[in-house]
Amino acid sequence: MNELAQRLGEYRGEIVTSIVETGAMLGWALLAAVLIGLPMGTGMYLARRGGPKERGWLYSGLNGFVNVVRSVPFLLFVVALIPFTRWAVGTSFGTTAAAVPLSFVAVALYARWVEQTLVDIPRDTVELADSLGANTFQLVTRFLYPEARSGLVLSMTTVTISMISYSTIMGVVGGGGVGDFAIRYGYQRYEYDIMYVTIAVIVVLVMLIQTFGTRLSMALDHRSR
Amino acid sequence: MSPVDPAPAATLTDPLLRVSGLKKSFGDNEVLRSIDLSVQAGQVLALVGPSGSGKTTVLRCLNGLEQPDAGTVEFSEGPAVSFTAKTTRREKESLRTRSAMVFQGYNLFPHKTVLQNVTEGPIQVQKRPKAEAIAEAERLLERVGLAEKRDDYPHQLSGGQQQRVGIVRALAQQPALLLFDEPTSALDPELVGDVLTVIKELAEEGWTMVLVTHELAFAREVADTVVFMDGGVVVEQGPAQDVLRAPKQERTRAFVHRLLNPF
Numbered sequence: 206m207n208e209l210a211q212r213l214g215e216y217r218g219e220i221v222t223s224i225v226e227t228g229a230m231l232g233w234a235l236l237a238a239v240l241i242g243l244p245m246g247t248g249m250y251l252a253r254r255g256g257p258k259e260r261g262w263l264y265s266g267l268n269g270f271v272n273v274v275r276s277v278p279f280l281l282f283v284v285a286l287i288p289f290t291r292w293a294v295g296t297s298f299g300t301t302a303a304a305v306p307l308s309f310v311a312v313a314l315y316a317r318w319v320e321q322t323l324v325d326i327p328r329d330t331v332e333l334a335d336s337l338g339a340n341t342f343q344l345v346t347r348f349l350y351p352e353a354r355s356g357l358v359l360s361m362t363t364v365t366i367s368m369i370s371y372s373t374i375m376g377v378v379g380g381g382g383v384g385d386f387a388i389r390y391g392y393q394r395y396e397y398d399i400m401y402v403t404i405a406v407i408v409v410l411v412m413l414i415q416t417f418g419t420r421l422s423m424a425l426d427h428r429s430r
Numbered sequence: 431m432s433p434v435d436p437a438p439a440a441t442l443t444d445p446l447l448r449v450s451g452l453k454k455s456f457g458d459n460e461v462l463r464s465i466d467l468s469v470q471a472g473q474v475l476a477l478v479g480p481s482g483s484g485k486t487t488v489l490r491c492l493n494g495l496e497q498p499d500a501g502t503v504e505f506s507e508g509p510a511v512s513f514t515a516k517t518t519r520r521e522k523e524s525l526r527t528r529s530a531m532v533f534q535g536y537n538l539f540p541h542k543t544v545l546q547n548v549t550e551g552p553i554q555v556q557k558r559p560k561a562e563a564i565a566e567a568e569r570l571l572e573r574v575g576l577a578e579k580r581d582d583y584p585h586q587l588s589g590g591q592q593q594r595v596g597i598v599r600a601l602a603q604q605p606a607l608l609l610f611d612e613p614t615s616a617l618d619p620e621l622v623g624d625v626l627t628v629i630k631e632l633a634e635e636g637w638t639m640v641l642v643t644h645e646l647a648f649a650r651e652v653a654d655t656v657v658f659m660d661g662g663v664v665v666e667q668g669p670a671q672d673v674l675r676a677p678k679q680e681r682t683r684a685f686v687h688r689l690l691n692p693f
């Protein structure tokens with residue numbers, strides 16, 4: 206045990222680096238989820254059949270994108286995206302490059318969650334906003350998001366946790382991160398104890414994020430408790 | 431004519447709302463075949479008829495929630511809007527701002543407080559000054575006896591209280607015409623009275639309204655005109671006393687009889 210603590214101490218620098226790398230990958234992915242996934246999911250909700258602004262072609266396009274990104278096995282997706290990644294960020298190797306496929310998945314996942322969350326808003330609410338004379342922008346920002354916010358937070362929590370999981374394999378394109386650290390030291394150098402410690406840390410991190418997300422979402426929910 | 435005396439003779443010949451030839455189908459279900467009606471300023475029109483006869487659809491067309499297939503809707507002081515495939519958004523919007531709807535199921539925003547429910551339309555959509563909208567909302571809440579509920583959320587209120595908030599919300603939009611769609615039919619019987627009292631007071635104050643209701647006794651009390659619809663057409667219309675007490679048409683007679691003698 207002391208010996209493990211000592212080795213962890215030796216790897217301190219690497220551990221800090223890998224945490225920073227994971228943080229960077231997650232940060233980019235979640236930023237993309239909010240900036241692109243949220244409008245995309247909102248667009249899907251508005252454009253879907255029976256939605257407030259039905260547009261078949263728009264829905265098919267966005268829906269197709271989300272389905273494709275979500276259905277390609279992630280490792281294959283990372284590799285298949287390499288030409289795009291190189292074009293977008295100038296390199297296909299390293300943490301920034303790893304953030305590109307992660308961002309795609311985060312956008313697609315969150316877009317789908319946003320669509321579903323908005324669909325769950327009672328029809329009455331949309332109707333009322335309409336009756337008040339709200340235009341589409343007001344409908345979304347003043348009426349839909351405030352009504353859906355606890356669901357939007359909860360689904361962002363889920364996406365965050367999925368992204369932690371996806372980010373652990375980004376070592377394949379030199380993305381680094383906590384998962385890569387665990388594999389390099391734990392699996393490749395047979396220091397299994399290090400691997401298990403890392404896994405335990407990730408589990409605790411996931412639990413903390415989930416608890417935080419659930420609490421925040423409950424605090425935002427004003428329906429009967 | 432003195433300014434304190436608002437020319438009643440003029441309003442009789444010049445209705446606040448005139449609807450003609452209103453048609454609406456859902457798929458091949460022809461719900462409104464051709465509806466004509468008009469409402470005089472300051473008057474209450476009760477719209478009655480069997481379930482499925484299209485009463486809600488009429489209100490929704492007037493409030494711009496449904497796009498009619500054909501027909502003309504005209505508010506006094508506004509252009510007549512004729513519905514065709516080419517009706518512009520702007521024309522429809524011009525109608526929407528003239529009326530405000532009170533829904534059967536209250537339709538409050540669950541995540542907004544009572545006050546926010548009332549002020550959101552005026553502030554966010556109509557862009558009225560915030561302080562003014564809040565003051566107006568507080569005054570209206572006060573008058574329906576809900577002043578102390580302003581910071582509550584809808585789920586903390588009874589059905590009757592929620593519906594009174596629904597009415598206040600409609601009033602806060604400062605419409606020319608109030609539309610009520612069976613405002614008490616979702617309420618427990620003991621809560622109906624409070625809501626009807628508010629509606630009656632509004633009628634007495636001179637609000638113009640179209641009221642869809644199954645409460646014929648109430649309709650007789652507050653309505654000036656009654657329109658009986660069935661099968662997507664107006665079967666009979668006239669002064670409330672005549673239509674509800676001595677209907678001319680057999681279908682109206684059967685309907686009135688059934689509602690007044692349910693067993």
Ligand SMILES: Nc1ncnc2c1ncn2[C@@H]1O[C@H](COP(=O)(O)OP(=O)(O)OP(=O)(O)O)[C@@H](O)[C@H]1O
Binds near residue numbers: 456479482484486
């Ligand atoms: N959005 C819609 N899509 C398809 N059909 C509809 C829609 N809205 C109404 N209808 C149909 O239109 C007809 C008239 O409905 P409407 O709600 O206007 O009747 P109503 O007179 O208000 O009845 P009730 O007294 O039960 O409220 C019904 O047959 C209904 O099924």
Ligand SMILES: [Mg+2]
Binds near residue numbers: 485486487611612
């Ligand atoms: Mg109805």
